[in-house]
Amino acid sequence: MLFLSFKKIFSAFFCGMLFLACLGGCSTHSVRIEPHDKGYAKVDAAQVSGLISRLQYQGGDDFSWMDLQKGIERNLRYLSRKPDKGVAAKYGRMQITWGMLKRTNEEMLGLLPMLEESPELLEEKFVWYSMAPRTLLTGYYEPYLEASLVPHPDYPYPLYSIPGDLQTLDLGKFHHRWKGQSLIYRQENGEVHPYYDRKDIDFDGALQGKGLEIAWVKDLVDVFILQIQGSGRLVLPDGSVKHVLYAGKNGLKYVSLGKVLIQRGLLPKEGMSMQKIKAFLDANPDLVKELLTTNPSYVFFRLDDEGPFGSMGAPLTPMASVAVDNKVIPLGSLALLTTRLPQQDGRGKAPFAKVVMAQDRGGAIKGTRVDLFCGSGPEAEFLAGHLTSWSHVYLPVSRTFLEEQEAAKAE
Numbered sequence: 001m002l003f004l005s006f007k008k009i010f011s012a013f014f015c016g017m018l019f020l021a022c023l024g025g026c027s028t029h030s031v032r033i034e035p036h037d038k039g040y041a042k043v044d045a046a047q048v049s050g051l052i053s054r055l056q057y058q059g060g061d062d063f064s065w066m067d068l069q070k071g072i073e074r075n076l077r078y079l080s081r082k083p084d085k086g087v088a089a090k091y092g093r094m095q096i097t098w099g100m101l102k103r104t105n106e107e108m109l110g111l112l113p114m115l116e117e118s119p120e121l122l123e124e125k126f127v128w129y130s131m132a133p134r135t136l137l138t139g140y141y142e143p144y145l146e147a148s149l150v151p152h153p154d155y156p157y158p159l160y161s162i163p164g165d166l167q168t169l170d171l172g173k174f175h176h177r178w179k180g181q182s183l184i185y186r187q188e189n190g191e192v193h194p195y196y197d198r199k200d201i202d203f204d205g206a207l208q209g210k211g212l213e214i215a216w217v218k219d220l221v222d223v224f225i226l227q228i229q230g231s232g233r234l235v236l237p238d239g240s241v242k243h244v245l246y247a248g249k250n251g252l253k254y255v256s257l258g259k260v261l262i263q264r265g266l267l268p269k270e271g272m273s274m275q276k277i278k279a280f281l282d283a284n285p286d287l288v289k290e291l292l293t294t295n296p297s298y299v300f301f302r303l304d305d306e307g308p309f310g311s312m313g314a315p316l317t318p319m320a321s322v323a324v325d326n327k328v329i330p331l332g333s334l335a336l337l338t339t340r341l342p343q344q345d346g347r348g349k350a351p352f353a354k355v356v357m358a359q360d361r362g363g364a365i366k367g368t369r370v371d372l373f374c375g376s377g378p379e380a381e382f383l384a385g386h387l388t389s390w391s392h393v394y395l396p397v398s399r400t401f402l403e404e405q406e407a408a409k410a411e
Helices: 002-025 045-058 065-079 098-115 121-125 198-203 220-229 257-263 274-283 285-292 378-386 399-410
Strands: 039-042 087-091 094-097 126-132 135-142 144-148 157-160 167-170 182-188 191-194 213-217 231-235 241-249 299-304 321-323 334-342 349-360 370-376 388-398
Touching: 045 121, 045 334, 045 349, 065 098, 065 349, 087 098, 094 098, 098 121, 098 126, 098 334, 098 388, 098 399, 121 126, 121 399, 126 399, 135 220, 135 231, 135 378, 144 220, 144 241, 157 220, 157 299, 198 285, 213 241, 213 299, 220 231, 220 274, 220 285, 220 299, 257 274, 257 285, 274 285, 274 378, 334 378, 349 370, 370 378, 388 399
Parallel strands: 135 370, 144 231, 321 349
Antiparallel strands: 039 126, 087 094, 126 388, 135 388, 144 213, 157 213, 167 182, 182 191, 231 241, 241 299, 321 370, 334 349, 334 388
């Protein structure tokens, strides 16, 4: 029976995890020790002044503080649904509450019209914390794909919606240590199996004939890139455009094709980019199947007239929205990002500093890594494809909020 077979699988999984959990923390007086190089540290006044100066000179010629208005308003709509005293994240010794994030966004929103003339208000109104260790900054973008909404010989490769037989189990319901974790699976002949992988779907036709196709595109490699980016734009034969947005995934491990190519000696590590990966696959069509299937992870999509949307369910802002690990930087956070961005003219990297908004998550975004949404079009494609820079992230917190918290503790 299906129930018994699944029960056996889950029981073995549960017992094994419970045993490991007991090894790690069965003492009634256990103390969690945080590494000294992990967490948020308060930034002194002199460094804050320097950071604000960098914002003024490195934000770009067309930068306006008011460009952040809609994004911050989206943050506040998201944060308004959260309990003020609820813990959004605890990283190192710093506990970040939803109320802290809400107040910080509210104050930043109110300051936007004044920051052009009075950037020193950023120091006056906020306490700044630096995140350690530093972050690896990468980028993502909206690729354009030539596509058709009806089957056509010129567009042989389908994009699929979420299959009806894809099942998700919330493991947090079984043990608190698994909170936030899920098991994605399918059922077949009374047995539970991992969901179909890339080889099953793209090359063995596991989803063919099930009415799941939402569009067809010209190039299978473009499908692969779209899945890495998470969303894109379909350019249809009549010139119209549809947004294609992330809807779900098969739950299998993401494997970086770039790393596979480097490990096999097919491409050098130096200068690795999405453009070089695509050029290699275009030049070696006989290797496409073998290489693409090294990544079993598969993404499903939906069509929309708007987008792209981040994990908060709100539109993303190019060069201002970032994808994060929300255990480190909660969704709805504001942050100052300082880094160096690659230049198309081949002159290396140029300094860049900007206030960004944590509005998205990504399967490969873990720890302090941050993924910058670069927008759409050729410039965005270049930047996202070449962006791999060590960067620094600084979190602002409302000074008034902190003072109120201290006063409440003193009472």
